[in-house]
Amino acid sequence: MLAIASIAAVSASPRTPTDDNEVLANLPPGTAHNSMQVRKQATERIDVALPLAQFYISQARVTGDLRFLGYAEAVLTPWVTRGTAVPAALVLEATVQQSRHEFDSALATLDRALAAAPNDAQAWLTRATVLRVRGRYSEAAAACTQFGRWADAGVSLICEQAIEGLTGHLEAAYATLRQLSPQGMLVPERAWRESELGEMAVRLGRDADAEHWFREALAYSPDELYIRGAYADLLLRQRRCGEVLALLKGRESIEPMLLRIAIAQKQLRDPALARSRELLQAAFTTEAQRGEAVHRREQARFLLEVEDLPQAALAAALANWAVQREPDDVLILFSAAHAAGAPQSAYPALEFARSHGLLDARLTVFAGARA
Amino acid sequence: MRRFRVVLAGLLLAAATHAQAHVASNGFLRIQLDGPRIAGSLELAVRDAEIAVGLDSNRDGKVTWGEVRAAQAALTLYLRQHLQVSVPQGSCVLNFGAVQINERVDGNYLWQPFTAVCPAVAHWVTIDYRLLDSEDPSHRGLLTLSAQGMTQTAVLGGPRGVQNFDLSHPSVWYAFVEYLQAGIWHIWNGIDHLLFLFSLLLPAVLIRREQRWRAVPQAAPALINIFQVVTAFTVAHSITLSLAAFDVVRLPSRLTESVIAASIIVAALNNVFPLVTEARWRIAFAFGLLHGFGFAAVLSEMGLPRGVRLISLLAFNLGVEVGQLAVVLAVMPLAYLLRSTRFYQGTLMPWGSTAIAGLALVWLIQRAVG
Numbered sequence: 001m002l003a004i005a006s007i008a009a010v011s012a013s014p015r016t017p018t019d020d021n022e023v024l025a026n027l028p029p030g031t032a033h034n035s036m037q038v039r040k041q042a043t044e045r046i047d048v049a050l051p052l053a054q055f056y057i058s059q060a061r062v063t064g065d066l067r068f069l070g071y072a073e074a075v076l077t078p079w080v081t082r083g084t085a086v087p088a089a090l091v092l093e094a095t096v097q098q099s100r101h102e103f104d105s106a107l108a109t110l111d112r113a114l115a116a117a118p119n120d121a122q123a124w125l126t127r128a129t130v131l132r133v134r135g136r137y138s139e140a141a142a143a144c145t146q147f148g149r150w151a152d153a154g155v156s157l158i159c160e161q162a163i164e165g166l167t168g169h170l171e172a173a174y175a176t177l178r179q180l181s182p183q184g185m186l187v188p189e190r191a192w193r194e195s196e197l198g199e200m201a202v203r204l205g206r207d208a209d210a211e212h213w214f215r216e217a218l219a220y221s222p223d224e225l226y227i228r229g230a231y232a233d234l235l236l237r238q239r240r241c242g243e244v245l246a247l248l249k250g251r252e253s254i255e256p257m258l259l260r261i262a263i264a265q266k267q268l269r270d271p272a273l274a275r276s277r278e279l280l281q282a283a284f285t286t287e288a289q290r291g292e293a294v295h296r297r298e299q300a301r302f303l304l305e306v307e308d309l310p311q312a313a314l315a316a317a318l319a320n321w322a323v324q325r326e327p328d329d330v331l332i333l334f335s336a337a338h339a340a341g342a343p344q345s346a347y348p349a350l351e352f353a354r355s356h357g358l359l360d361a362r363l364t365v366f367a368g369a370r371a
Numbered sequence: 372m373r374r375f376r377v378v379l380a381g382l383l384l385a386a387a388t389h390a391q392a393h394v395a396s397n398g399f400l401r402i403q404l405d406g407p408r409i410a411g412s413l414e415l416a417v418r419d420a421e422i423a424v425g426l427d428s429n430r431d432g433k434v435t436w437g438e439v440r441a442a443q444a445a446l447t448l449y450l451r452q453h454l455q456v457s458v459p460q461g462s463c464v465l466n467f468g469a470v471q472i473n474e475r476v477d478g479n480y481l482w483q484p485f486t487a488v489c490p491a492v493a494h495w496v497t498i499d500y501r502l503l504d505s506e507d508p509s510h511r512g513l514l515t516l517s518a519q520g521m522t523q524t525a526v527l528g529g530p531r532g533v534q535n536f537d538l539s540h541p542s543v544w545y546a547f548v549e550y551l552q553a554g555i556w557h558i559w560n561g562i563d564h565l566l567f568l569f570s571l572l573l574p575a576v577l578i579r580r581e582q583r584w585r586a587v588p589q590a591a592p593a594l595i596n597i598f599q600v601v602t603a604f605t606v607a608h609s610i611t612l613s614l615a616a617f618d619v620v621r622l623p624s625r626l627t628e629s630v631i632a633a634s635i636i637v638a639a640l641n642n643v644f645p646l647v648t649e650a651r652w653r654i655a656f657a658f659g660l661l662h663g664f665g666f667a668a669v670l671s672e673m674g675l676p677r678g679v680r681l682i683s684l685l686a687f688n689l690g691v692e693v694g695q696l697a698v699v700l701a702v703m704p705l706a707y708l709l710r711s712t713r714f715y716q717g718t719l720m721p722w723g724s725t726a727i728a729g730l731a732l733v734w735l736i737q738r739a740v741g
Contacts, residue, residue: 014412014471014482020437024472024479025417027432033425036506066395067418070509077508100509253477282475286397289513290526312672341628341737 030059042075046086049075053092062223064254069096087117091126098130101294106130121150128159135325137167137356154180155189162196168357174200191221205361210234232260241267255283259298263305296320300332310339321349327360334363396510398502404518409463409487414473414480422506424449443470453501458493494539500527543679550683554690557669563631564662565698566727570638571600571651573720576710579648586711597703603652607659608666609688615667616684627664628738634658635731642724
């Protein structure tokens with residue numbers, strides 16, 4: 001015991017490298033000090049600021065590195081704090097807030113953008129997305145309608161049908177999106193269509209179809225981490241843990257991916273689990289220290305599926321439920337409440353699903369257990 | 372064309388909803404105050420130091436140890452400008468030593484030790500943390516401040532760049548209050564402990580004579596009964612809670628939870644088919660030992676903060692007692708007043724107890740089957 005403690009202490013202490021050529025860090029694009037020169041220009045020129053902020057936001061999405069959101073915020077701040085803010089800058093600011101799960105702030109920022117530019121399709125789509133995550137479906141559908149007035153018909157159909165699929169018309173929405181031809185769509189648009197189809201298939205209980213959509217989407221959009229995570233969850237449910245490890249290999253630095261890796265490692269009794277657990281615990285601890293909760297859902301799953309702490313998982317799932325109301329949020333709350341022997345804790349989520357007509361085949365396990 | 376641009380950017384937003392992000396940018400600031408003397412360290416991610424100071428002199432996208440050493444002067448200057456510690460009597464000028472490397476879960480960090488001597492020994496210290504404030508407004512400094520054997524933590528930077536810390540306020544007090552509340556909360560929410568206790572307390576205002584319940588003639592025997600049951604339960608669960616909290620004994624939580632449910636059944640059925648009519652405190656003690664493991668499970672999920680483990684454990688246990696006593700004080704006077712009624716003896720005793728046993732049976736099945 002003493003020996004282990006002292007080894008841990010040694011590995012945690014600082015060292016002085018002996019080789020000047022030792023590489024300490026690789027710098028992703030846009031993170032070198034000289035990028036500060038472009039940033040200086042961005043404070044003067046909106047035509048530099050907007051693409052730069054967009055670049056940082058897309059880097060945050062692809063690499064999962066939250067620093068990029070801070071960089072985007074730094075670029076946007078001068079353009080959103082002045083008296084007459086630039087609407088396009090406000091929309092990007094809202095995207096940063098939304099990516100940090102600061103949903104109320106994002107909606108307030110979008111209100112400012114739409115007050116200045118009521119026909120900003122971008123703003124309406126972002127609004128629809130935030131409202132959907134918050135479970136405010138009728139408002140989200142209204143935002144999709146507004147979006148459809150200014151945007152491509154095919155894409156606005158995805159926006160609209162995604163909400164339909166959550167509000168009692170799952171089968172019909174799935175059929176509609178299937179019929180929507182991906183011909184002529186841009187790559188991210190196709191990915192969006194297929195990820196919605198995949199998730200709908202999951203909720204319909206058609207795992208084989210879902211797998212088809214996820215694989216299709218990942219074939220040409222390998223960096224869509226959200227789809228990769230959804231596919232990994234499907235594989236985990238089918239206990240195909242080895243495939244999960246292969247699917248997520250090389251993406252261990254991204255917390256939600258590492259979570260799925262850890263769950264798979266646990267099932268496989270893989271000794272590498274110890275390291276994954278340590279990394280995740282550190283990440284959640286740091287997040288909690290900062291008073292932030294970007295990853296409440298992941299934390300609840302970690303506590304439940306890796307740490308076997310159902311009571312703590314339930315507390316995290318309830319805190320998550322207060323902020324986020326996607327089908328996965330319903331699912332984790334149900335699982336945690338059930339595991340903690342307190343199924344009544346999930347009643348608000350059950351009532352939410354019932355009142356909206358939210359169907360999810362994954363929840364039938366619990367429905368069966370309740371009966 | 373315009374339509375396409377809008378749509379492309381919009382998709383980016385749609386997918387960005389599902390934030391797939393790992394740790395944000397954090398600096399780790401450790402400050403130890405010993406009288407007027409300060410010893411400490413600041414850890415800054417290599418990538419954060421790069422964007423702030425510029426380490427990658429050959430611009431090949433890789434930061435090497437040689438480049439870090441070459442940038443030491445620039446780094447020290449930057450840190451001096453962006454991190455200040457002071458006491459009311461004046462500034463504590465930081466002297467930075469040679470930079471080292473520390474590996475953390477999300478990559479390599481520059482580990483920068485420093486020392487300082489403040490102009491006086493003070494009860495207040497002010498920390499001004501502005502690292503990366505213009506480069507990355509989401510950067511935060513996670514502070515661990517130790518003084519006079521007490522440790523406090525805080526988040527620095529962003530809107531809270533300058534913060535004052537009261538060194539006379541022991542953090543022990545905060546831990547105590549937090550764990551006291553947790554203990555009370557747990558008793559009020561963990562209804563199974565209360566049901567067990569009440570199953571034993573229902574007959575405390577009665578006496579068993581010739582196969583029948585009768586009201587106790589005066590308060591004294593009832594008070595003695597209540598006192599014995601509550602004390603036995605308290606002593607028993609305190610013992611096992613302490614043993615489990617310090618990892619002396621561990622039981623699987625499914626087993627503990629199931630046995631707790633079983634204990635309620637036993638206690639409740641004893642009111643319907645009385646076997647133990649004298650000295651029910653023995654049941655309270657025997658099963659109280661198991662309830663202690665149940666409390667310990669809650670405590671282990673919260674974790675006991677290092678340095679104040681014992682005080683937190685005491686506070687949690689005290690919270691449990693306070694919560695339990697509050698409920699007993701609210702309910703038992705009523706039971707005493709009602710003790711002679713047919714409702715109490717003929718309805719509440721048999722049927723209330725049966726209902727409790729039934730509920731506990733459901734729990735037992737749920738918990739045992741999992």
